Amino acid sequence: MSIKMKNVSYIYGKGTPFETIALDNIDLEINDGEFIGLIGHTGSGKSTLIQHMNGLLKPTSGKIFVDGTDITEHGVNLKEIRRKVGLVFQYPEHQLFEETVFKDVAFGPMNQGVGAEEIEERVKWALTEVGLDYDSIKDVSPFELSGGERRRVAIAGVLSMHPEVLILDEPTSGLDPRGRDDILEKIKSLNSENGITVVLVSHSMEDVARLSDRLIVMNRGKIILTGRPREVFKESKLLMSVGLGVPQMTLLFERLRERGWDVRDDVLTVEEARDDILKKVGLDA
Numbered sequence: 001m002s003i004k005m006k007n008v009s010y011i012y013g014k015g016t017p018f019e020t021i022a023l024d025n026i027d028l029e030i031n032d033g034e035f036i037g038l039i040g041h042t043g044s045g046k047s048t049l050i051q052h053m054n055g056l057l058k059p060t061s062g063k064i065f066v067d068g069t070d071i072t073e074h075g076v077n078l079k080e081i082r083r084k085v086g087l088v089f090q091y092p093e094h095q096l097f098e099e100t101v102f103k104d105v106a107f108g109p110m111n112q113g114v115g116a117e118e119i120e121e122r123v124k125w126a127l128t129e130v131g132l133d134y135d136s137i138k139d140v141s142p143f144e145l146s147g148g149e150r151r152r153v154a155i156a157g158v159l160s161m162h163p164e165v166l167i168l169d170e171p172t173s174g175l176d177p178r179g180r181d182d183i184l185e186k187i188k189s190l191n192s193e194n195g196i197t198v199v200l201v202s203h204s205m206e207d208v209a210r211l212s213d214r215l216i217v218m219n220r221g222k223i224i225l226t227g228r229p230r231e232v233f234k235e236s237k238l239l240m241s242v243g244l245g246v247p248q249m250t251l252l253f254e255r256l257r258e259r260g261w262d263v264r265d266d267v268l269t270v271e272e273a274r275d276d277i278l279k280k281v282g283l284d285a
């Protein structure tokens, strides 16, 4: 399923002294089946952008088309759009509230009037997709689970709606390295095996470089760069100028060290650091 934005702007607190232009004339096209990595410095507009993709926020001006339907028009079935375009917020496990894992994952389809038998099938499928064992976890209270398991249950709660697009805002934050890799692998397979279009918001250059077909780089409410990871990382000076250079690379090196990699401390230039990153994520060919 495709998402298209035309001249989209969004202003928080319009007409007040706190007015902030969070999106500034965005033109964007996400194609069916793509895996998009959305990156940008804190406050660049990533969260605001993704909330426009399923109609949670309405643009101050501009148009948004989901599968050809203009979702900014009056009378559009936004409930159906939100089913098709699933949004996983940061720390989604904070929104778990039911007594059992089953009830939590079943909540969305139940609200849509899906029949009991199909709900059970969907819950089973969604929990399996995120790497949890249905039989042993379905009757457990989400509050008895580990942080990583709760995160998976929350993602399963969006998957049970059978979305065609899955948007995730920093789905790995706060997880340990193994938990992070495991969740990212599942997300990648939802894209490559099930054909779900994915938009992944991440501060990890390593993750987006490895997983995405295409990167979108935001700065101050604008898209300043888009392209295949290899093309985007070539623009090291531009990335540096918008605060996306050295700190992310430092983080990447820390992560690689955590995994026992022998990482040099003496990276002197951005170009060297970039080449190192490209090599480590296998994009140096």
Ligand SMILES: Nc1ncnc2c1ncn2[C@@H]1O[C@H](COP(=O)(O)OP(=O)(O)OP(=O)(O)O)[C@@H](O)[C@H]1O
Pocket: 012, 013, 020, 021, 022, 040, 041, 042, 043, 044, 045, 046, 047, 048, 049
């Ligand atoms: N509810 C709000 N009210 C007013 N201003 C807001 C609100 N939410 C975000 N902003 C402002 O809009 C701009 C874009 O914020 P947004 O949260 O979309 O950025 P982001 O790239 O997702 O940041 P982060 O990486 O920290 O999540 C920032 O200047 C932010 O301060």
